[in-house]
Amino acid sequence: MCDIGSSCFVVPRAYSYGIYQHQEDMPAFNLNETRIAFMLRKDKFKYVAVTNERQRRVPLPEDRVPPRGKELAYPEAVLLVDPLEPEFKGEVDDKYQYSCENKDNKVHGFICFEPPVGFWQITPSNEFRTGGPFKQDLTSHVNPTTLAMFVSTHYGGEDLVIKFGEGEKWKKMEKEVGKWPYSFPASEDFPHADQRGSISGRLLAQDWYISEGNIAAKGAYVGLAPPGKDGSFQVEAKGYQFWTNADEEGFFCITNIRPGPYNIYAWIPGFIGDFRCDKDIVITTGSEIDVGDLVYAPPRNGPTLWEIGVPDRSAAEFFVPDPNPMYINKLYINLPNDRFRQYGLWERYADLYPDEDLVYTVGISDYHNDWFYAQVTRKIGENAYQGTTWQIKFNLDRVREGNHTLRIALASATFSILEVRINREEANPPKFSSGLIGSDNTIARHGLHGLYWLFNLEIQSSQLIQGQNTIYLTQARSASAVHGIMYDYIRLEGPPLHDYSPSQIKA
Secondary structure (H helix, E strand, O other): OOOOOOOOOOOOOOOEEEEEEEOOOOOOEEEOOEEEEEEOOOOOOOEEEOOOOOEEEOOOHHHHOOOOEEEOOOOOOEEEOOOOOHHHOOEEEOHHHHOEEHHHOOEEEEEEEOOEEEEEEEOOOOOOOOOOOOOEEOOEEOOOEEEEEEEOOOOOHHHHOEEEOOOOOEEEEEEEOOOOOOOOOOOOOOOOHHHOEEEEEEEEEOOOOOOOOOEEOOOOEEEEEOOOOOOHHHHOOOOOOEEEEOOOOOEEEEEEEOOEEEEEEEEOOOOOOOEEOOOOEEEOOOOEEEEEEEEEOOOOOOOEEEEEEOOOOOOOOOEOOOOOOOOEOHHHOOOHHHHHHOOOHHHHHHHHOOOOOOEEEOOOOOHHHHOEOOEEOEEOOOOOEEOEEEEEEEEEOOOOOOOEEEEEEEEEEEEEEEEEEEOOOOOOOOOEEEEEEEEOOOOOOOOOOOOOEEEEEEEOHHHOOOEEEEEEEEEOOOOOOOOEEEEEEEEEEOOOOOOOOHHHHHO
16 A cells, blocks of 8 residues: 555656637637546556555556446446456445545556556646645546546536637646646746745634634635636635635635736635635735635624534535445445545435435434435436425524524535425425525535535524424425535524624623
Protein backbone atom coordinates (compact mmCIF):
# COMPACT_ATOMS: atom_id res chain seq x y z
CA MET A 1 0.00 0.00 0.00
CA CYS A 2 1.19 3.49 -0.82
CA ASP A 3 0.80 6.72 1.14
CA ILE A 4 0.05 9.15 -1.67
CA GLY A 5 1.01 12.05 0.56
CA SER A 6 4.65 10.91 0.34
CA SER A 7 7.05 10.14 -2.48
CA CYS A 8 6.45 6.54 -3.57
CA PHE A 9 8.25 6.29 -6.88
CA VAL A 10 10.48 8.55 -8.93
CA VAL A 11 9.05 8.86 -12.43
CA PRO A 12 9.41 11.22 -15.40
CA ARG A 13 7.11 14.25 -15.29
CA ALA A 14 5.01 15.78 -18.02
CA TYR A 15 3.25 19.15 -17.83
CA SER A 16 0.05 19.94 -19.65
CA TYR A 17 -2.09 23.00 -20.14
CA GLY A 18 -4.90 24.18 -22.35
CA ILE A 19 -5.94 27.60 -23.59
CA TYR A 20 -9.68 27.93 -24.20
CA GLN A 21 -10.88 30.78 -26.33
CA HIS A 22 -14.18 32.01 -27.75
CA GLN A 23 -13.57 34.72 -30.31
CA GLU A 24 -15.72 37.60 -31.41
CA ASP A 25 -16.58 35.99 -34.75
CA MET A 26 -17.77 32.70 -33.20
CA PRO A 27 -21.42 31.63 -32.83
CA ALA A 28 -23.12 30.97 -29.48
CA PHE A 29 -21.78 27.88 -27.78
CA ASN A 30 -22.22 25.82 -24.60
CA LEU A 31 -19.23 24.13 -22.96
CA ASN A 32 -20.42 21.31 -20.69
CA GLU A 33 -17.21 19.43 -20.04
CA THR A 34 -13.54 19.45 -20.92
CA ARG A 35 -10.78 17.27 -19.54
CA ILE A 36 -7.64 15.31 -20.29
CA ALA A 37 -8.00 11.52 -19.99
CA PHE A 38 -5.02 9.24 -19.59
CA MET A 39 -5.77 5.61 -20.54
CA LEU A 40 -3.25 3.24 -18.98
CA ARG A 41 -2.34 -0.37 -19.70
CA LYS A 42 -4.92 -2.59 -18.04
CA ASP A 43 -2.45 -5.46 -17.61
CA LYS A 44 -0.12 -3.25 -15.57
CA PHE A 45 -2.09 -0.62 -13.64
CA LYS A 46 -4.48 -2.56 -11.41
CA TYR A 47 -4.21 -0.54 -8.18
CA VAL A 48 -5.95 2.83 -7.86
CA ALA A 49 -5.20 5.48 -5.22
CA VAL A 50 -7.41 8.53 -4.75
CA THR A 51 -6.54 9.39 -1.14
CA ASN A 52 -4.48 7.77 1.61
CA GLU A 53 -7.58 5.77 2.62
CA ARG A 54 -9.36 5.32 -0.70
CA GLN A 55 -7.10 2.94 -2.60
CA ARG A 56 -7.46 -0.66 -3.75
CA ARG A 57 -7.01 -3.26 -6.47
CA VAL A 58 -9.61 -2.75 -9.19
CA PRO A 59 -11.37 -5.04 -11.68
CA LEU A 60 -10.68 -5.10 -15.39
CA PRO A 61 -12.66 -3.06 -17.95
CA GLU A 62 -14.08 -6.20 -19.59
CA ASP A 63 -15.65 -7.12 -16.23
CA ARG A 64 -18.05 -4.21 -16.77
CA VAL A 65 -19.34 -5.50 -20.12
CA PRO A 66 -22.18 -8.07 -20.45
CA PRO A 67 -22.32 -10.89 -19.66
CA ARG A 68 -19.59 -10.37 -17.05
CA GLY A 69 -21.17 -7.14 -15.86
CA LYS A 70 -24.80 -6.11 -15.40
CA GLU A 71 -25.80 -2.47 -15.83
CA LEU A 72 -27.77 -1.09 -12.89
CA ALA A 73 -29.88 2.09 -12.63
CA TYR A 74 -27.56 4.01 -14.98
CA PRO A 75 -24.68 2.99 -17.29
CA GLU A 76 -21.85 4.06 -14.98
CA ALA A 77 -22.93 1.62 -12.25
CA VAL A 78 -22.29 -2.06 -13.05
CA LEU A 79 -22.73 -5.18 -10.93
CA LEU A 80 -19.80 -7.56 -11.49
CA VAL A 81 -21.52 -10.93 -11.85
CA ASP A 82 -18.72 -12.97 -13.49
CA PRO A 83 -15.43 -11.03 -13.32
CA LEU A 84 -12.20 -12.53 -14.59
CA GLU A 85 -10.80 -12.29 -11.05
CA PRO A 86 -13.25 -13.91 -8.60
CA GLU A 87 -12.37 -11.53 -5.73
CA PHE A 88 -14.53 -8.86 -7.38
CA LYS A 89 -17.64 -11.00 -7.87
CA GLY A 90 -20.78 -9.40 -6.46
CA GLU A 91 -19.28 -5.91 -6.19
CA VAL A 92 -20.55 -2.73 -7.80
CA ASP A 93 -18.14 -0.64 -9.84
CA ASP A 94 -19.02 2.99 -10.55
CA LYS A 95 -16.62 5.77 -11.47
CA TYR A 96 -18.54 8.21 -9.27
CA GLN A 97 -17.54 6.19 -6.22
CA TYR A 98 -14.08 7.69 -6.67
CA SER A 99 -15.14 11.35 -6.87
CA CYS A 100 -13.35 13.98 -4.84
CA GLU A 101 -13.92 17.59 -3.76
CA ASN A 102 -11.82 20.23 -5.51
CA LYS A 103 -10.13 21.23 -2.26
CA ASP A 104 -8.86 17.67 -1.76
CA ASN A 105 -8.22 16.77 -5.40
CA LYS A 106 -4.45 17.23 -5.43
CA VAL A 107 -3.03 13.86 -6.46
CA HIS A 108 -4.54 10.59 -7.66
CA GLY A 109 -3.60 7.80 -10.02
CA PHE A 110 -2.57 4.18 -10.42
CA ILE A 111 0.23 1.91 -9.24
CA CYS A 112 1.91 -0.88 -11.16
CA PHE A 113 3.88 -3.29 -8.95
CA GLU A 114 5.75 -5.16 -11.72
CA PRO A 115 7.70 -3.09 -12.57
CA PRO A 116 7.28 -0.73 -9.61
CA VAL A 117 5.99 2.49 -11.15
CA GLY A 118 3.16 4.90 -10.50
CA PHE A 119 1.15 7.18 -12.77
CA TRP A 120 0.00 10.29 -10.88
CA GLN A 121 -2.17 13.23 -11.83
CA ILE A 122 -0.89 16.14 -9.68
CA THR A 123 -2.71 19.47 -9.34
CA PRO A 124 -1.21 21.90 -6.81
CA SER A 125 -3.44 24.83 -7.86
CA ASN A 126 -7.24 24.96 -8.09
CA GLU A 127 -7.46 28.40 -9.70
CA PHE A 128 -8.76 27.03 -13.02
CA ARG A 129 -11.42 24.80 -11.47
CA THR A 130 -15.07 25.73 -11.48
CA GLY A 131 -17.65 25.87 -8.71
CA GLY A 132 -15.50 26.58 -5.66
CA PRO A 133 -13.66 24.34 -3.18
CA PHE A 134 -16.58 22.01 -2.42
CA LYS A 135 -17.34 21.25 -6.07
CA GLN A 136 -16.83 17.52 -6.67
CA ASP A 137 -15.46 15.81 -9.73
CA LEU A 138 -14.12 12.57 -11.13
CA THR A 139 -10.58 11.36 -10.47
CA SER A 140 -9.24 7.91 -11.42
CA HIS A 141 -11.42 4.89 -12.11
CA VAL A 142 -11.60 1.44 -13.69
CA ASN A 143 -10.47 1.10 -17.30
CA PRO A 144 -7.83 2.16 -16.02
CA THR A 145 -8.40 5.88 -16.53
CA THR A 146 -6.92 8.94 -14.83
CA LEU A 147 -8.66 12.26 -15.42
CA ALA A 148 -7.59 15.89 -15.29
CA MET A 149 -10.96 17.65 -15.08
CA PHE A 150 -11.06 21.25 -16.30
CA VAL A 151 -14.79 21.95 -16.58
CA SER A 152 -17.77 19.71 -15.79
CA THR A 153 -21.36 19.78 -14.63
CA HIS A 154 -20.85 16.88 -12.21
CA TYR A 155 -22.56 17.54 -8.85
CA GLY A 156 -23.75 20.90 -10.18
CA GLY A 157 -25.85 20.28 -13.26
CA GLU A 158 -27.09 22.82 -15.76
CA ASP A 159 -26.01 25.77 -13.61
CA LEU A 160 -22.36 24.94 -14.30
CA VAL A 161 -22.60 24.81 -18.10
CA ILE A 162 -20.41 27.57 -19.55
CA LYS A 163 -22.65 29.48 -21.96
CA PHE A 164 -21.25 31.87 -24.55
CA GLY A 165 -23.31 34.33 -26.51
CA GLU A 166 -22.65 34.99 -30.18
CA GLY A 167 -19.48 37.03 -30.46
CA GLU A 168 -18.71 36.89 -26.73
CA LYS A 169 -14.96 37.24 -26.22
CA TRP A 170 -13.45 34.87 -23.66
CA LYS A 171 -10.16 33.16 -22.92
CA LYS A 172 -9.07 30.94 -20.06
CA MET A 173 -5.95 28.93 -19.35
CA GLU A 174 -6.11 25.63 -17.49
CA LYS A 175 -3.11 23.85 -15.98
CA GLU A 176 -1.74 20.89 -14.07
CA VAL A 177 1.68 21.66 -12.70
CA GLY A 178 4.49 20.32 -10.54
CA LYS A 179 5.46 23.58 -8.83
CA TRP A 180 3.13 26.56 -8.57
CA PRO A 181 3.32 29.10 -10.04
CA TYR A 182 6.11 27.85 -12.24
CA SER A 183 8.36 30.04 -14.35
CA PHE A 184 8.87 28.24 -17.66
CA PRO A 185 5.55 28.74 -19.56
CA ALA A 186 6.09 31.28 -22.30
CA SER A 187 2.39 31.89 -22.97
CA GLU A 188 1.27 35.48 -22.51
CA ASP A 189 -1.90 34.08 -20.93
CA PHE A 190 0.01 32.77 -17.92
CA PRO A 191 1.05 35.37 -15.30
CA HIS A 192 4.20 34.42 -13.42
CA ALA A 193 4.68 34.77 -9.67
CA ASP A 194 6.00 38.34 -9.86
CA GLN A 195 2.96 39.36 -11.92
CA ARG A 196 0.44 38.18 -9.36
CA GLY A 197 -0.96 39.69 -6.17
CA SER A 198 -2.19 38.73 -2.71
CA ILE A 199 -4.93 39.58 -0.28
CA SER A 200 -5.27 39.15 3.48
CA GLY A 201 -7.70 40.01 6.24
CA ARG A 202 -9.88 38.61 8.97
CA LEU A 203 -13.43 37.28 8.84
CA LEU A 204 -15.79 37.55 11.80
CA ALA A 205 -19.40 36.47 12.34
CA GLN A 206 -22.00 38.63 14.04
CA ASP A 207 -24.99 36.84 15.56
CA TRP A 208 -26.37 38.65 18.61
CA TYR A 209 -28.51 35.63 19.50
CA ILE A 210 -25.32 33.62 20.09
CA SER A 211 -22.76 36.13 21.34
CA GLU A 212 -22.70 39.79 22.37
CA GLY A 213 -19.42 40.21 20.49
CA ASN A 214 -18.17 39.19 17.09
CA ILE A 215 -17.15 35.56 16.63
CA ALA A 216 -13.93 34.53 14.88
CA ALA A 217 -14.76 32.68 11.64
CA LYS A 218 -12.74 29.61 12.56
CA GLY A 219 -12.13 27.35 9.56
CA ALA A 220 -14.12 29.55 7.18
CA TYR A 221 -13.71 28.98 3.45
CA VAL A 222 -12.64 32.34 2.03
CA GLY A 223 -12.11 32.91 -1.66
CA LEU A 224 -11.83 35.29 -4.57
CA ALA A 225 -14.08 34.71 -7.57
CA PRO A 226 -15.46 36.94 -10.34
CA PRO A 227 -17.93 39.58 -9.10
CA GLY A 228 -21.47 38.30 -8.74
CA LYS A 229 -24.27 37.67 -6.26
CA ASP A 230 -24.22 35.94 -2.89
CA GLY A 231 -23.02 32.37 -3.41
CA SER A 232 -22.50 32.86 -7.15
CA PHE A 233 -19.02 31.31 -6.93
CA GLN A 234 -20.56 27.83 -6.81
CA VAL A 235 -21.98 28.19 -10.33
CA GLU A 236 -19.19 30.35 -11.76
CA ALA A 237 -17.15 28.72 -14.52
CA LYS A 238 -15.78 31.36 -16.90
CA GLY A 239 -13.27 32.99 -14.57
CA TYR A 240 -10.65 31.99 -11.99
CA GLN A 241 -11.09 31.28 -8.30
CA PHE A 242 -8.63 31.33 -5.38
CA TRP A 243 -9.53 29.84 -2.00
CA THR A 244 -8.08 29.29 1.45
CA ASN A 245 -9.16 28.34 4.98
CA ALA A 246 -9.22 30.94 7.75
CA ASP A 247 -7.27 30.07 10.88
CA GLU A 248 -8.54 29.72 14.47
CA GLU A 249 -8.93 33.49 14.77
CA GLY A 250 -10.50 34.01 11.37
CA PHE A 251 -7.38 35.39 9.68
CA PHE A 252 -6.82 34.47 6.03
CA CYS A 253 -4.26 35.11 3.31
CA ILE A 254 -4.54 34.25 -0.39
CA THR A 255 -1.44 34.49 -2.58
CA ASN A 256 -0.51 34.06 -6.24
CA ILE A 257 -3.73 35.65 -7.51
CA ARG A 258 -4.02 36.48 -11.20
CA PRO A 259 -4.61 40.21 -11.86
CA GLY A 260 -8.22 41.17 -12.42
CA PRO A 261 -11.50 42.12 -10.72
CA TYR A 262 -12.89 39.84 -8.01
CA ASN A 263 -15.16 39.75 -5.04
CA ILE A 264 -14.53 38.10 -1.68
CA TYR A 265 -16.84 35.19 -0.94
CA ALA A 266 -16.96 33.02 2.16
CA TRP A 267 -19.00 30.62 4.19
CA ILE A 268 -18.42 29.65 7.80
CA PRO A 269 -19.02 26.15 9.20
CA GLY A 270 -21.71 26.48 11.86
CA PHE A 271 -23.47 29.43 10.21
CA ILE A 272 -26.01 29.43 7.40
CA GLY A 273 -25.83 31.49 4.25
CA ASP A 274 -23.09 33.13 2.19
CA PHE A 275 -20.82 36.07 2.84
CA ARG A 276 -19.99 38.42 -0.01
CA CYS A 277 -17.97 41.60 0.37
CA ASP A 278 -19.90 44.76 -0.52
CA LYS A 279 -16.98 46.01 -2.62
CA ASP A 280 -15.21 44.46 -5.58
CA ILE A 281 -11.47 43.83 -5.27
CA VAL A 282 -9.04 44.60 -8.10
CA ILE A 283 -5.81 42.61 -8.02
CA THR A 284 -2.88 44.16 -9.85
CA THR A 285 0.68 43.02 -10.47
CA GLY A 286 2.52 42.84 -7.16
CA SER A 287 -0.41 44.14 -5.11
CA GLU A 288 -0.64 43.19 -1.43
CA ILE A 289 -4.12 44.12 -0.26
CA ASP A 290 -5.12 44.04 3.42
CA VAL A 291 -8.90 44.28 3.72
CA GLY A 292 -8.84 44.37 7.53
CA ASP A 293 -11.83 42.95 9.43
CA LEU A 294 -14.82 41.70 7.44
CA VAL A 295 -18.01 40.97 9.36
CA TYR A 296 -20.65 38.49 8.22
CA ALA A 297 -24.13 38.76 9.72
CA PRO A 298 -25.82 35.43 8.91
CA PRO A 299 -29.61 35.35 8.45
CA ARG A 300 -31.29 35.65 11.84
CA ASN A 301 -34.61 37.15 12.98
CA GLY A 302 -35.10 35.63 16.43
CA PRO A 303 -33.95 33.03 18.95
CA THR A 304 -33.63 29.39 17.99
CA LEU A 305 -36.62 27.31 19.09
CA TRP A 306 -35.19 24.12 17.60
CA GLU A 307 -32.79 22.97 14.93
CA ILE A 308 -32.05 19.80 12.97
CA GLY A 309 -28.57 19.08 11.64
CA VAL A 310 -25.41 21.15 11.43
CA PRO A 311 -25.00 24.08 9.01
CA ASP A 312 -22.02 22.73 7.08
CA ARG A 313 -23.49 22.39 3.54
CA SER A 314 -23.48 18.62 3.78
CA ALA A 315 -25.84 15.81 4.80
CA ALA A 316 -22.94 13.94 6.43
CA GLU A 317 -24.36 14.16 9.95
CA PHE A 318 -27.61 12.43 9.05
CA PHE A 319 -28.38 8.71 8.89
CA VAL A 320 -26.56 6.91 6.09
CA PRO A 321 -27.86 3.32 5.89
CA ASP A 322 -25.91 0.14 5.36
CA PRO A 323 -25.82 -0.85 1.70
CA ASN A 324 -27.86 -3.64 0.24
CA PRO A 325 -25.57 -6.72 0.51
CA MET A 326 -26.17 -7.28 -3.22
CA TYR A 327 -24.56 -3.95 -4.12
CA ILE A 328 -21.30 -3.45 -2.26
CA ASN A 329 -17.98 -1.88 -3.06
CA LYS A 330 -15.63 -3.54 -0.55
CA LEU A 331 -13.40 -0.48 -0.40
CA TYR A 332 -15.95 1.36 1.73
CA ILE A 333 -16.93 -1.36 4.19
CA ASN A 334 -14.32 -0.25 6.72
CA LEU A 335 -14.26 3.45 5.90
CA PRO A 336 -17.08 4.94 8.02
CA ASN A 337 -16.55 8.48 6.72
CA ASP A 338 -17.07 7.25 3.16
CA ARG A 339 -19.96 4.84 3.70
CA PHE A 340 -22.22 7.13 1.63
CA ARG A 341 -20.27 6.14 -1.50
CA GLN A 342 -22.01 2.76 -1.76
CA TYR A 343 -24.40 2.17 -4.65
CA GLY A 344 -28.18 2.17 -4.21
CA LEU A 345 -28.48 3.71 -0.74
CA TRP A 346 -31.54 5.65 -1.92
CA GLU A 347 -33.41 2.34 -2.19
CA ARG A 348 -32.89 1.71 1.53
CA TYR A 349 -35.38 4.46 2.39
CA ALA A 350 -38.30 2.26 1.29
CA ASP A 351 -36.83 -0.64 3.27
CA LEU A 352 -36.80 1.46 6.43
CA TYR A 353 -40.13 3.20 5.75
CA PRO A 354 -42.15 0.69 3.69
CA ASP A 355 -45.61 2.08 4.47
CA GLU A 356 -45.29 5.48 6.13
CA ASP A 357 -42.79 8.29 5.74
CA LEU A 358 -40.26 9.64 8.18
CA VAL A 359 -41.54 11.40 11.32
CA TYR A 360 -39.08 13.42 13.40
CA THR A 361 -40.04 14.57 16.91
CA VAL A 362 -38.04 17.49 18.24
CA GLY A 363 -36.58 16.73 21.66
CA ILE A 364 -36.95 12.99 21.23
CA SER A 365 -35.56 12.04 17.82
CA ASP A 366 -31.84 12.14 17.08
CA TYR A 367 -30.96 13.42 13.61
CA HIS A 368 -27.87 11.20 13.50
CA ASN A 369 -30.12 8.14 13.55
CA ASP A 370 -33.65 9.31 12.74
CA TRP A 371 -33.20 11.66 9.78
CA PHE A 372 -32.49 9.81 6.50
CA TYR A 373 -29.66 11.36 4.51
CA ALA A 374 -31.84 12.06 1.44
CA GLN A 375 -35.55 12.65 0.89
CA VAL A 376 -36.16 10.45 -2.12
CA THR A 377 -39.15 8.93 -3.87
CA ARG A 378 -40.77 5.58 -3.07
CA LYS A 379 -41.13 2.91 -5.74
CA ILE A 380 -44.75 1.81 -6.13
CA GLY A 381 -44.56 -0.28 -9.31
CA GLU A 382 -42.21 -1.64 -11.91
CA ASN A 383 -41.32 1.84 -13.17
CA ALA A 384 -43.49 4.07 -11.02
CA TYR A 385 -42.59 6.26 -8.04
CA GLN A 386 -44.36 8.60 -5.65
CA GLY A 387 -43.24 11.65 -3.73
CA THR A 388 -42.67 11.49 0.00
CA THR A 389 -43.76 13.70 2.90
CA TRP A 390 -41.67 13.99 6.04
CA GLN A 391 -43.02 15.39 9.29
CA ILE A 392 -41.34 17.48 11.98
CA LYS A 393 -43.36 17.45 15.22
CA PHE A 394 -42.60 19.99 17.95
CA ASN A 395 -44.26 21.44 21.05
CA LEU A 396 -44.72 25.10 21.90
CA ASP A 397 -45.51 25.97 25.52
CA ARG A 398 -46.86 29.27 24.24
CA VAL A 399 -47.08 31.04 20.91
CA ARG A 400 -45.50 34.49 21.00
CA GLU A 401 -46.99 37.27 18.90
CA GLY A 402 -45.14 38.10 15.71
CA ASN A 403 -43.66 36.19 12.83
CA HIS A 404 -41.62 33.06 13.31
CA THR A 405 -38.96 32.14 10.72
CA LEU A 406 -38.32 28.68 9.28
CA ARG A 407 -34.93 28.38 7.60
CA ILE A 408 -34.28 25.38 5.36
CA ALA A 409 -30.80 24.88 3.95
CA LEU A 410 -30.41 22.19 1.31
CA ALA A 411 -27.15 20.41 0.56
CA SER A 412 -28.43 19.08 -2.78
CA ALA A 413 -31.43 19.03 -5.10
CA THR A 414 -32.03 16.92 -8.20
CA PHE A 415 -35.08 17.80 -10.34
CA SER A 416 -37.12 18.22 -7.17
CA ILE A 417 -39.96 20.30 -5.80
CA LEU A 418 -39.91 21.05 -2.07
CA GLU A 419 -43.27 21.97 -0.56
CA VAL A 420 -43.76 23.12 3.04
CA ARG A 421 -47.03 23.02 4.95
CA ILE A 422 -47.74 24.11 8.51
CA ASN A 423 -50.19 22.03 10.60
CA ARG A 424 -52.32 21.19 7.55
CA GLU A 425 -50.98 18.31 5.45
CA GLU A 426 -53.56 18.82 2.70
CA ALA A 427 -53.24 22.61 2.47
CA ASN A 428 -53.39 23.73 -1.15
CA PRO A 429 -51.48 25.77 -2.08
CA PRO A 430 -48.70 24.91 0.37
CA LYS A 431 -47.15 27.55 2.59
CA PHE A 432 -44.07 27.40 0.35
CA SER A 433 -43.02 25.72 -2.90
CA SER A 434 -39.50 25.86 -4.28
CA GLY A 435 -40.64 25.11 -7.79
CA LEU A 436 -38.50 22.73 -9.81
CA ILE A 437 -34.93 23.02 -8.52
CA GLY A 438 -31.55 21.38 -8.96
CA SER A 439 -29.84 19.10 -11.41
CA ASP A 440 -26.68 18.13 -9.53
CA ASN A 441 -27.52 14.40 -9.50
CA THR A 442 -25.74 13.96 -6.17
CA ILE A 443 -27.89 11.07 -4.94
CA ALA A 444 -27.06 8.84 -7.89
CA ARG A 445 -23.41 9.89 -7.82
CA HIS A 446 -22.79 8.84 -4.22
CA GLY A 447 -22.30 12.28 -2.71
CA LEU A 448 -23.55 14.16 0.33
CA HIS A 449 -23.76 17.60 -1.22
CA GLY A 450 -24.17 19.37 -4.53
CA LEU A 451 -25.24 22.99 -4.91
CA TYR A 452 -26.29 24.83 -1.75
CA TRP A 453 -29.79 26.29 -1.41
CA LEU A 454 -31.24 28.41 1.41
CA PHE A 455 -34.95 29.12 1.84
CA ASN A 456 -36.33 31.45 4.52
CA LEU A 457 -40.06 31.26 5.35
CA GLU A 458 -42.10 33.58 7.54
CA ILE A 459 -44.73 31.81 9.65
CA GLN A 460 -47.42 33.91 11.26
CA SER A 461 -48.20 33.18 14.90
CA SER A 462 -51.80 32.44 13.86
CA GLN A 463 -50.55 29.36 11.98
CA LEU A 464 -49.09 27.84 15.14
CA ILE A 465 -50.83 26.50 18.22
CA GLN A 466 -49.95 25.99 21.85
CA GLY A 467 -49.01 22.33 22.17
CA GLN A 468 -47.98 20.01 19.35
CA ASN A 469 -47.35 21.44 15.89
CA THR A 470 -46.33 19.68 12.68
CA ILE A 471 -44.33 20.88 9.71
CA TYR A 472 -44.83 18.80 6.55
CA LEU A 473 -41.95 18.64 4.07
CA THR A 474 -42.97 17.15 0.74
CA GLN A 475 -40.67 16.26 -2.13
CA ALA A 476 -43.43 16.38 -4.70
CA ARG A 477 -41.70 15.27 -7.89
CA SER A 478 -41.66 11.54 -8.55
CA ALA A 479 -40.20 10.93 -12.00
CA SER A 480 -37.24 8.84 -10.89
CA ALA A 481 -35.74 6.80 -8.07
CA VAL A 482 -32.80 9.20 -7.76
CA HIS A 483 -34.70 12.49 -7.79
CA GLY A 484 -34.76 14.08 -4.38
CA ILE A 485 -33.17 16.52 -1.96
CA MET A 486 -30.59 16.43 0.80
CA TYR A 487 -31.02 18.69 3.79
CA ASP A 488 -28.13 20.56 5.31
CA TYR A 489 -29.85 22.25 8.25
CA ILE A 490 -33.33 23.29 9.42
CA ARG A 491 -34.04 25.90 12.11
CA LEU A 492 -37.19 27.43 13.54
CA GLU A 493 -36.73 30.89 15.03
CA GLY A 494 -39.15 32.64 17.32
CA PRO A 495 -40.22 36.26 16.82
CA PRO A 496 -37.53 38.89 17.42
CA LEU A 497 -36.70 39.66 21.04
CA HIS A 498 -35.90 43.13 22.33
CA ASP A 499 -33.98 44.18 25.41
CA TYR A 500 -32.30 40.80 25.77
CA SER A 501 -28.83 39.44 26.39
CA PRO A 502 -27.40 36.34 24.69
CA SER A 503 -27.01 34.65 28.06
CA GLN A 504 -30.76 35.04 28.72
CA ILE A 505 -31.58 33.54 25.31
CA LYS A 506 -29.33 30.54 25.87
CA ALA A 507 -30.96 29.91 29.22
